[in-house]
Amino acid sequence: MPGVVLVGAQWGDEGKGKATDLLGSRVDYVVKFNGGNNAGHTVVIDDEKYALHLLPSGILSPGVVPVIANGVVVDIEVLFEELDALIARGVDVSRLLVSGSAHIIAPYHRTIDKVTERFLGKRRIGTTGRGIGPAYADKINRVGIRMWDLFDEKILRAKIEGSLDQKNHLLVKVYNRRAITVDETLDELLQYADRLRPMVTDTAVELNKALDTGKNVLFEAGQATMLDIDHGTYPFVTSSSATAGGAVTGSGVGPTRIDSVIGVIKAYTTRVGEGPFPTELFDDKGEFLRKTGGEYGVTTGRARRTGWYDAVIARYATRINGLTDIVLTKLDILTGMEKVPVCVAYDVDGVRYDEMPTDQTAFHHAKPIYEELDGWWEDISKARAFEDLPPKAQAYVRALEEMSGTRISAIGVGPKRDEIIPIHDLIHAR
Numbered sequence: 001m002p003g004v005v006l007v008g009a010q011w012g013d014e015g016k017g018k019a020t021d022l023l024g025s026r027v028d029y030v031v032k033f034n035g036g037n038n039a040g041h042t043v044v045i046d047d048e049k050y051a052l053h054l055l056p057s058g059i060l061s062p063g064v065v066p067v068i069a070n071g072v073v074v075d076i077e078v079l080f081e082e083l084d085a086l087i088a089r090g091v092d093v094s095r096l097l098v099s100g101s102a103h104i105i106a107p108y109h110r111t112i113d114k115v116t117e118r119f120l121g122k123r124r125i126g127t128t129g130r131g132i133g134p135a136y137a138d139k140i141n142r143v144g145i146r147m148w149d150l151f152d153e154k155i156l157r158a159k160i161e162g163s164l165d166q167k168n169h170l171l172v173k174v175y176n177r178r179a180i181t182v183d184e185t186l187d188e189l190l191q192y193a194d195r196l197r198p199m200v201t202d203t204a205v206e207l208n209k210a211l212d213t214g215k216n217v218l219f220e221a222g223q224a225t226m227l228d229i230d231h232g233t234y235p236f237v238t239s240s241s242a243t244a245g246g247a248v249t250g251s252g253v254g255p256t257r258i259d260s261v262i263g264v265i266k267a268y269t270t271r272v273g274e275g276p277f278p279t280e281l282f283d284d285k286g287e288f289l290r291k292t293g294g295e296y297g298v299t300t301g302r303a304r305r306t307g308w309y310d311a312v313i314a315r316y317a318t319r320i321n322g323l324t325d326i327v328l329t330k331l332d333i334l335t336g337m338e339k340v341p342v343c344v345a346y347d348v349d350g351v352r353y354d355e356m357p358t359d360q361t362a363f364h365h366a367k368p369i370y371e372e373l374d375g376w377w378e379d380i381s382k383a384r385a386f387e388d389l390p391p392k393a394q395a396y397v398r399a400l401e402e403m404s405g406t407r408i409s410a411i412g413v414g415p416k417r418d419e420i421i422p423i424h425d426l427i428h429a430r
Helices: 014-026 077-088 109-121 132-140 145-150 153-174 182-190 203-212 244-249 284-292 311-321 360-364 391-404
Strands: 003-008 029-031 041-045 047-051 065-068 097-099 218-221 258-266 269-271 306-309 325-329 339-348 352-354 368-374 408-412 420-422
Touching: 003 014, 003 244, 003 311, 014 041, 014 218, 014 258, 014 325, 014 408, 029 077, 047 306, 065 203, 097 203, 109 132, 109 182, 109 311, 145 153, 153 360, 203 218, 258 311, 284 306, 311 339, 311 391, 339 391, 368 391, 391 408
Parallel strands: 003 218, 003 258, 029 065, 029 218, 065 097, 258 325, 325 408
Antiparallel strands: 041 047, 269 306, 339 352, 339 368, 408 420
Protein backbone atom coordinates (compact mmCIF):
# COMPACT_ATOMS: atom_id res chain seq x y z
CA MET A 1 0.00 0.00 0.00
CA PRO A 2 -0.93 2.58 -0.98
CA GLY A 3 -2.77 2.31 -4.26
CA VAL A 4 -2.98 5.72 -5.96
CA VAL A 5 -5.17 6.57 -8.94
CA LEU A 6 -4.19 9.42 -11.26
CA VAL A 7 -6.89 10.79 -13.58
CA GLY A 8 -7.42 13.75 -15.87
CA ALA A 9 -10.02 16.14 -14.46
CA GLN A 10 -10.94 17.90 -17.72
CA TRP A 11 -11.01 16.70 -21.36
CA GLY A 12 -7.49 15.30 -21.39
CA ASP A 13 -4.03 16.73 -22.10
CA GLU A 14 -3.80 18.09 -18.55
CA GLY A 15 -0.24 16.88 -17.96
CA LYS A 16 -0.84 13.44 -16.43
CA GLY A 17 2.48 12.22 -17.80
CA LYS A 18 4.36 14.88 -15.89
CA ALA A 19 2.42 14.08 -12.72
CA THR A 20 3.24 10.38 -13.12
CA ASP A 21 6.88 11.22 -13.68
CA LEU A 22 6.84 13.36 -10.54
CA LEU A 23 5.77 10.33 -8.53
CA GLY A 24 7.91 7.86 -10.45
CA SER A 25 10.75 7.61 -7.95
CA ARG A 26 8.30 6.82 -5.14
CA VAL A 27 6.19 4.11 -6.77
CA ASP A 28 6.98 0.53 -7.65
CA TYR A 29 4.37 -0.03 -10.37
CA VAL A 30 2.70 2.31 -12.87
CA VAL A 31 -0.43 0.83 -14.43
CA LYS A 32 -2.29 1.96 -17.53
CA PHE A 33 -5.85 0.73 -17.04
CA ASN A 34 -7.91 2.11 -19.94
CA GLY A 35 -7.76 3.46 -23.46
CA GLY A 36 -5.16 2.72 -26.11
CA ASN A 37 -2.87 4.75 -28.33
CA ASN A 38 -5.54 7.43 -28.81
CA ALA A 39 -3.97 9.75 -26.25
CA GLY A 40 -0.46 10.93 -25.59
CA HIS A 41 1.74 11.97 -22.71
CA THR A 42 4.74 14.28 -23.13
CA VAL A 43 7.43 13.95 -20.48
CA VAL A 44 10.53 16.16 -20.40
CA ILE A 45 13.58 14.72 -18.60
CA ASP A 46 16.90 16.61 -18.65
CA ASP A 47 15.81 18.55 -21.74
CA GLU A 48 14.92 15.26 -23.46
CA LYS A 49 11.31 15.11 -24.63
CA TYR A 50 9.50 11.76 -24.71
CA ALA A 51 6.10 11.39 -26.38
CA LEU A 52 4.24 8.28 -25.21
CA HIS A 53 0.93 7.08 -26.61
CA LEU A 54 0.29 3.52 -25.48
CA LEU A 55 2.98 2.88 -22.88
CA PRO A 56 2.54 3.95 -19.24
CA SER A 57 4.63 7.00 -18.35
CA GLY A 58 6.30 4.96 -15.63
CA ILE A 59 8.38 3.18 -18.25
CA LEU A 60 10.74 6.18 -18.10
CA SER A 61 11.34 5.80 -14.35
CA PRO A 62 14.24 3.47 -13.43
CA GLY A 63 13.15 0.60 -11.21
CA VAL A 64 9.43 1.04 -11.86
CA VAL A 65 7.44 -1.86 -13.32
CA PRO A 66 5.19 -0.50 -16.10
CA VAL A 67 1.96 -2.43 -16.64
CA ILE A 68 -0.57 -2.43 -19.48
CA ALA A 69 -3.61 -3.85 -17.71
CA ASN A 70 -6.74 -5.66 -18.88
CA GLY A 71 -8.81 -2.51 -19.47
CA VAL A 72 -6.51 -1.31 -22.28
CA VAL A 73 -6.91 -2.04 -25.99
CA VAL A 74 -3.51 -2.65 -27.59
CA ASP A 75 -2.32 -1.91 -31.10
CA ILE A 76 0.65 -4.30 -31.11
CA GLU A 77 2.40 -2.56 -33.99
CA VAL A 78 2.29 0.74 -32.10
CA LEU A 79 3.43 -1.00 -28.92
CA PHE A 80 6.63 -2.22 -30.54
CA GLU A 81 7.22 1.04 -32.39
CA GLU A 82 7.20 2.86 -29.05
CA LEU A 83 9.34 0.23 -27.35
CA ASP A 84 11.91 0.26 -30.15
CA ALA A 85 12.05 4.07 -30.12
CA LEU A 86 12.78 4.05 -26.37
CA ILE A 87 15.36 1.27 -26.71
CA ALA A 88 17.14 3.35 -29.37
CA ARG A 89 17.37 6.18 -26.83
CA GLY A 90 18.82 3.94 -24.15
CA VAL A 91 15.66 3.40 -22.07
CA ASP A 92 15.34 0.02 -20.34
CA VAL A 93 11.94 -1.44 -21.28
CA SER A 94 12.56 -5.00 -20.08
CA ARG A 95 10.23 -4.70 -17.06
CA LEU A 96 7.04 -4.10 -19.09
CA LEU A 97 4.13 -6.40 -18.28
CA VAL A 98 1.04 -6.78 -20.48
CA SER A 99 -2.23 -8.34 -19.34
CA GLY A 100 -3.22 -11.47 -21.21
CA SER A 101 -6.81 -10.26 -20.91
CA ALA A 102 -6.13 -6.95 -22.69
CA HIS A 103 -7.93 -6.74 -26.02
CA ILE A 104 -6.10 -6.31 -29.31
CA ILE A 105 -6.75 -3.63 -31.90
CA ALA A 106 -6.81 -5.56 -35.18
CA PRO A 107 -6.19 -3.93 -38.58
CA TYR A 108 -9.91 -4.04 -39.37
CA HIS A 109 -10.68 -1.96 -36.28
CA ARG A 110 -8.62 0.92 -37.67
CA THR A 111 -10.34 0.60 -41.05
CA ILE A 112 -13.83 0.61 -39.52
CA ASP A 113 -12.96 3.60 -37.34
CA LYS A 114 -11.79 5.75 -40.25
CA VAL A 115 -14.57 4.94 -42.70
CA THR A 116 -17.25 5.37 -40.04
CA GLU A 117 -16.04 8.86 -39.14
CA ARG A 118 -16.04 9.86 -42.81
CA PHE A 119 -19.50 8.38 -43.25
CA LEU A 120 -20.87 10.37 -40.29
CA GLY A 121 -19.74 13.67 -41.80
CA LYS A 122 -20.98 16.58 -39.66
CA ARG A 123 -22.18 14.11 -37.01
CA ARG A 124 -18.67 12.71 -36.50
CA ILE A 125 -17.40 12.16 -32.96
CA GLY A 126 -13.87 13.38 -33.62
CA THR A 127 -12.03 10.10 -32.98
CA THR A 128 -8.32 9.65 -33.66
CA GLY A 129 -9.08 6.96 -36.25
CA ARG A 130 -6.88 4.45 -34.45
CA GLY A 131 -9.49 1.74 -33.97
CA ILE A 132 -10.08 2.28 -30.25
CA GLY A 133 -13.90 2.48 -30.36
CA PRO A 134 -14.38 -0.51 -32.69
CA ALA A 135 -12.03 -2.62 -30.53
CA TYR A 136 -14.03 -1.78 -27.40
CA ALA A 137 -17.27 -2.44 -29.31
CA ASP A 138 -16.02 -5.93 -30.15
CA LYS A 139 -15.09 -6.45 -26.51
CA ILE A 140 -18.62 -5.59 -25.40
CA ASN A 141 -20.12 -7.63 -28.25
CA ARG A 142 -17.97 -10.58 -27.12
CA VAL A 143 -16.22 -10.99 -30.45
CA GLY A 144 -12.94 -9.39 -29.40
CA ILE A 145 -9.44 -10.82 -29.51
CA ARG A 146 -7.34 -10.92 -26.35
CA MET A 147 -3.59 -11.20 -25.86
CA TRP A 148 -3.88 -14.81 -24.73
CA ASP A 149 -5.42 -15.69 -28.12
CA LEU A 150 -2.17 -14.91 -29.95
CA PHE A 151 -0.64 -18.05 -28.49
CA ASP A 152 -3.30 -20.42 -29.87
CA GLU A 153 -3.53 -20.08 -33.66
CA LYS A 154 -6.68 -22.18 -33.91
CA ILE A 155 -8.59 -19.99 -31.46
CA LEU A 156 -7.18 -16.84 -33.01
CA ARG A 157 -8.34 -17.84 -36.48
CA ALA A 158 -11.82 -18.70 -35.21
CA LYS A 159 -12.15 -15.34 -33.46
CA ILE A 160 -11.00 -13.40 -36.52
CA GLU A 161 -13.48 -15.30 -38.69
CA GLY A 162 -16.31 -14.53 -36.28
CA SER A 163 -15.45 -10.85 -36.14
CA LEU A 164 -14.95 -10.37 -39.90
CA ASP A 165 -18.12 -12.22 -40.86
CA GLN A 166 -20.23 -9.17 -40.00
CA LYS A 167 -17.64 -6.46 -40.62
CA ASN A 168 -17.02 -7.44 -44.23
CA HIS A 169 -20.71 -7.06 -45.01
CA LEU A 170 -20.53 -3.58 -43.52
CA LEU A 171 -17.35 -2.63 -45.37
CA VAL A 172 -18.50 -3.91 -48.75
CA LYS A 173 -22.23 -3.17 -48.77
CA VAL A 174 -22.39 0.07 -46.76
CA TYR A 175 -18.98 1.71 -47.11
CA ASN A 176 -18.07 0.36 -50.59
CA ARG A 177 -14.70 -0.93 -49.38
CA ARG A 178 -12.94 -4.20 -50.09
CA ALA A 179 -13.42 -7.17 -47.80
CA ILE A 180 -10.61 -8.00 -45.36
CA THR A 181 -9.39 -11.59 -45.41
CA VAL A 182 -8.90 -13.78 -42.38
CA ASP A 183 -5.41 -14.83 -43.49
CA GLU A 184 -4.01 -11.32 -43.85
CA THR A 185 -5.25 -10.42 -40.38
CA LEU A 186 -3.97 -13.67 -38.90
CA ASP A 187 -0.52 -13.23 -40.43
CA GLU A 188 -0.22 -9.63 -39.22
CA LEU A 189 -1.08 -10.52 -35.64
CA LEU A 190 0.93 -13.74 -35.41
CA GLN A 191 4.17 -12.01 -36.38
CA TYR A 192 4.25 -10.41 -32.92
CA ALA A 193 3.43 -13.51 -30.85
CA ASP A 194 6.95 -14.66 -30.02
CA ARG A 195 8.17 -11.22 -28.99
CA LEU A 196 5.06 -10.61 -26.89
CA ARG A 197 5.07 -13.92 -25.04
CA PRO A 198 7.59 -12.97 -22.29
CA MET A 199 5.64 -9.78 -21.47
CA VAL A 200 2.16 -11.27 -21.25
CA THR A 201 0.94 -12.43 -17.85
CA ASP A 202 -1.94 -12.25 -15.37
CA THR A 203 -1.27 -8.68 -14.30
CA ALA A 204 -4.17 -8.67 -11.80
CA VAL A 205 -2.38 -11.31 -9.73
CA GLU A 206 0.89 -9.38 -10.00
CA LEU A 207 -0.69 -6.10 -8.84
CA ASN A 208 -2.58 -7.61 -5.92
CA LYS A 209 0.57 -9.34 -4.72
CA ALA A 210 2.44 -6.05 -4.98
CA LEU A 211 -0.16 -4.30 -2.84
CA ASP A 212 -0.15 -7.19 -0.36
CA THR A 213 3.60 -6.74 0.16
CA GLY A 214 3.40 -2.99 0.73
CA LYS A 215 4.45 -1.80 -2.72
CA ASN A 216 3.23 1.57 -4.04
CA VAL A 217 1.09 1.14 -7.14
CA LEU A 218 0.07 4.08 -9.32
CA PHE A 219 -2.93 3.59 -11.63
CA GLU A 220 -2.67 6.00 -14.56
CA ALA A 221 -5.78 6.87 -16.60
CA GLY A 222 -5.78 7.58 -20.30
CA GLN A 223 -8.00 10.42 -21.57
CA ALA A 224 -9.94 12.16 -18.78
CA THR A 225 -13.11 12.50 -16.73
CA MET A 226 -15.06 14.50 -19.32
CA LEU A 227 -14.28 11.83 -21.94
CA ASP A 228 -15.42 8.91 -19.77
CA ILE A 229 -17.94 6.66 -21.52
CA ASP A 230 -20.40 6.94 -18.60
CA HIS A 231 -19.62 10.30 -17.01
CA GLY A 232 -18.27 12.37 -19.88
CA THR A 233 -19.98 14.66 -22.40
CA TYR A 234 -21.66 11.78 -24.21
CA PRO A 235 -21.60 10.99 -27.12
CA PHE A 236 -18.41 13.05 -27.61
CA VAL A 237 -16.41 10.73 -25.39
CA THR A 238 -13.92 7.89 -25.55
CA SER A 239 -14.97 4.24 -25.36
CA SER A 240 -13.54 3.34 -21.96
CA SER A 241 -13.81 4.22 -18.28
CA ALA A 242 -11.37 7.10 -17.77
CA THR A 243 -12.49 7.89 -14.22
CA ALA A 244 -11.22 6.44 -10.94
CA GLY A 245 -13.72 3.58 -11.04
CA GLY A 246 -12.08 2.39 -14.24
CA ALA A 247 -8.87 1.74 -12.33
CA VAL A 248 -10.60 -1.05 -10.45
CA THR A 249 -12.32 -2.81 -13.35
CA GLY A 250 -9.46 -2.04 -15.73
CA SER A 251 -6.73 -3.60 -13.59
CA GLY A 252 -8.36 -6.31 -11.49
CA VAL A 253 -7.82 -4.84 -8.03
CA GLY A 254 -10.64 -4.26 -5.56
CA PRO A 255 -11.89 -0.79 -4.63
CA THR A 256 -10.64 -1.20 -1.06
CA ARG A 257 -7.07 -1.24 -2.42
CA ILE A 258 -7.28 2.40 -3.52
CA ASP A 259 -6.06 4.93 -0.94
CA SER A 260 -6.06 8.23 -2.84
CA VAL A 261 -7.20 9.70 -6.14
CA ILE A 262 -5.23 12.51 -7.77
CA GLY A 263 -6.87 14.70 -10.39
CA VAL A 264 -4.66 16.54 -12.86
CA ILE A 265 -6.10 19.82 -14.12
CA LYS A 266 -4.79 22.76 -16.14
CA ALA A 267 -4.95 26.34 -14.90
CA TYR A 268 -7.13 26.86 -17.98
CA THR A 269 -9.05 24.34 -20.13
CA THR A 270 -8.48 22.58 -23.45
CA ARG A 271 -10.35 20.08 -25.55
CA VAL A 272 -9.60 18.09 -28.73
CA GLY A 273 -12.31 16.81 -31.04
CA GLU A 274 -15.99 17.58 -31.29
CA GLY A 275 -18.50 18.34 -28.54
CA PRO A 276 -19.66 21.18 -26.27
CA PHE A 277 -17.08 23.32 -24.47
CA PRO A 278 -18.68 26.16 -22.44
CA THR A 279 -15.57 28.29 -21.81
CA GLU A 280 -14.11 27.93 -25.31
CA LEU A 281 -12.38 31.04 -26.65
CA PHE A 282 -12.46 32.08 -30.29
CA ASP A 283 -10.42 35.28 -29.96
CA ASP A 284 -6.80 36.31 -29.60
CA LYS A 285 -6.74 35.18 -25.96
CA GLY A 286 -7.67 31.66 -27.02
CA GLU A 287 -4.90 31.75 -29.59
CA PHE A 288 -2.49 33.05 -26.93
CA LEU A 289 -3.28 30.08 -24.68
CA ARG A 290 -2.85 27.69 -27.62
CA LYS A 291 0.50 29.04 -28.78
CA THR A 292 2.01 29.82 -25.39
CA GLY A 293 0.84 26.53 -23.91
CA GLY A 294 1.88 24.48 -26.96
CA GLU A 295 -1.65 23.15 -27.23
CA TYR A 296 -1.32 20.64 -30.03
CA GLY A 297 -2.16 16.96 -29.67
CA VAL A 298 0.75 14.62 -28.88
CA THR A 299 -0.89 11.78 -30.82
CA THR A 300 -2.60 13.61 -33.70
CA GLY A 301 -0.92 17.02 -33.86
CA ARG A 302 -4.37 18.62 -33.93
CA ALA A 303 -4.69 22.11 -32.50
CA ARG A 304 -6.52 21.95 -29.18
CA ARG A 305 -9.52 24.12 -28.47
CA THR A 306 -8.77 26.46 -25.56
CA GLY A 307 -10.80 28.20 -22.86
CA TRP A 308 -10.74 29.54 -19.32
CA TYR A 309 -10.69 27.41 -16.18
CA ASP A 310 -14.07 25.79 -15.53
CA ALA A 311 -14.72 25.31 -11.81
CA VAL A 312 -18.04 23.59 -12.54
CA ILE A 313 -16.21 20.81 -14.33
CA ALA A 314 -13.57 20.71 -11.60
CA ARG A 315 -16.27 20.18 -8.95
CA TYR A 316 -17.87 17.50 -11.11
CA ALA A 317 -14.56 15.69 -11.54
CA THR A 318 -13.93 15.91 -7.80
CA ARG A 319 -17.29 14.31 -7.06
CA ILE A 320 -17.25 11.61 -9.75
CA ASN A 321 -13.70 10.47 -8.97
CA GLY A 322 -13.65 11.12 -5.24
CA LEU A 323 -10.55 13.25 -5.70
CA THR A 324 -8.32 13.61 -2.64
CA ASP A 325 -5.75 15.86 -4.36
CA ILE A 326 -5.35 18.06 -7.42
CA VAL A 327 -2.18 18.69 -9.42
CA LEU A 328 -2.61 22.07 -11.11
CA THR A 329 -0.51 22.34 -14.28
CA LYS A 330 0.59 25.13 -16.62
CA LEU A 331 0.04 27.97 -14.18
CA ASP A 332 2.96 29.74 -15.87
CA ILE A 333 0.99 30.08 -19.13
CA LEU A 334 -1.31 32.64 -17.49
CA THR A 335 1.57 35.00 -16.62
CA GLY A 336 1.14 38.45 -18.12
CA MET A 337 -2.64 38.71 -17.94
CA GLU A 338 -4.20 41.62 -16.09
CA LYS A 339 -7.38 39.67 -15.32
CA VAL A 340 -8.02 35.93 -15.52
CA PRO A 341 -11.67 34.87 -15.91
CA VAL A 342 -12.83 31.69 -14.14
CA CYS A 343 -16.15 30.00 -14.88
CA VAL A 344 -18.01 29.59 -11.57
CA ALA A 345 -21.44 28.53 -12.88
CA TYR A 346 -23.49 28.16 -16.08
CA ASP A 347 -26.46 29.99 -17.44
CA VAL A 348 -28.81 27.67 -19.34
CA ASP A 349 -31.74 29.57 -20.85
CA GLY A 350 -31.85 31.95 -17.90
CA VAL A 351 -31.41 29.27 -15.21
CA ARG A 352 -28.20 29.22 -13.13
CA TYR A 353 -26.42 25.87 -12.77
CA ASP A 354 -23.76 25.62 -10.07
CA GLU A 355 -23.27 21.94 -10.88
CA MET A 356 -22.76 20.39 -14.29
CA PRO A 357 -26.00 19.51 -16.13
CA THR A 358 -25.80 15.91 -17.33
CA ASP A 359 -28.59 16.57 -19.82
CA GLN A 360 -26.85 16.75 -23.20
CA THR A 361 -29.10 19.53 -24.48
CA ALA A 362 -28.69 21.67 -21.36
CA PHE A 363 -24.90 21.33 -21.39
CA HIS A 364 -24.79 22.16 -25.10
CA HIS A 365 -26.57 25.45 -24.37
CA ALA A 366 -24.60 26.27 -21.20
CA LYS A 367 -23.06 29.71 -21.15
CA PRO A 368 -20.29 30.43 -18.62
CA ILE A 369 -20.80 32.79 -15.70
CA TYR A 370 -17.39 34.28 -15.01
CA GLU A 371 -15.63 35.68 -12.00
CA GLU A 372 -12.50 37.69 -12.83
CA LEU A 373 -9.40 37.16 -10.72
CA ASP A 374 -6.32 39.36 -10.67
CA GLY A 375 -3.46 38.30 -12.92
CA TRP A 376 0.29 38.64 -12.37
CA TRP A 377 3.27 39.72 -14.45
CA GLU A 378 6.19 38.11 -12.64
CA ASP A 379 8.01 35.08 -14.11
CA ILE A 380 7.02 32.11 -11.94
CA SER A 381 9.03 29.39 -13.70
CA LYS A 382 11.78 29.48 -11.04
CA ALA A 383 9.37 29.17 -8.10
CA ARG A 384 9.92 25.98 -6.09
CA ALA A 385 7.72 26.72 -3.08
CA PHE A 386 4.22 28.13 -2.87
CA GLU A 387 5.55 31.17 -1.06
CA ASP A 388 7.81 31.92 -4.07
CA LEU A 389 4.75 32.69 -6.19
CA PRO A 390 3.58 36.30 -6.53
CA PRO A 391 0.70 37.11 -4.13
CA LYS A 392 -1.82 37.32 -6.99
CA ALA A 393 -0.77 33.92 -8.34
CA GLN A 394 -1.15 32.49 -4.84
CA ALA A 395 -4.61 34.03 -4.63
CA TYR A 396 -5.55 32.50 -8.00
CA VAL A 397 -4.51 29.03 -6.81
CA ARG A 398 -6.38 29.39 -3.51
CA ALA A 399 -9.51 30.57 -5.32
CA LEU A 400 -9.42 27.54 -7.66
CA GLU A 401 -8.91 25.25 -4.68
CA GLU A 402 -11.99 26.62 -2.92
CA MET A 403 -14.12 26.48 -6.07
CA SER A 404 -13.00 22.97 -7.04
CA GLY A 405 -13.83 21.19 -3.81
CA THR A 406 -10.54 19.54 -2.92
CA ARG A 407 -7.01 20.56 -2.06
CA ILE A 408 -4.38 21.54 -4.63
CA SER A 409 -1.31 19.54 -3.68
CA ALA A 410 1.16 20.44 -6.45
CA ILE A 411 1.52 23.19 -9.05
CA GLY A 412 3.27 22.99 -12.42
CA VAL A 413 5.15 26.15 -13.42
CA GLY A 414 6.97 24.82 -16.50
CA PRO A 415 7.38 21.70 -18.69
CA LYS A 416 10.43 20.18 -17.01
CA ARG A 417 10.56 17.56 -14.28
CA ASP A 418 11.80 19.99 -11.62
CA GLU A 419 9.41 22.81 -12.54
CA ILE A 420 6.74 21.82 -10.08
CA ILE A 421 5.84 23.14 -6.65
CA PRO A 422 4.90 20.52 -4.03
CA ILE A 423 2.41 21.64 -1.38
CA HIS A 424 1.10 18.38 0.12
CA ASP A 425 2.36 14.80 -0.11
CA LEU A 426 0.66 13.11 -3.08
CA ILE A 427 1.26 9.58 -1.79
CA HIS A 428 -0.61 9.01 1.43
CA ALA A 429 -2.55 6.15 2.96
CA ARG A 430 -6.09 6.52 4.22
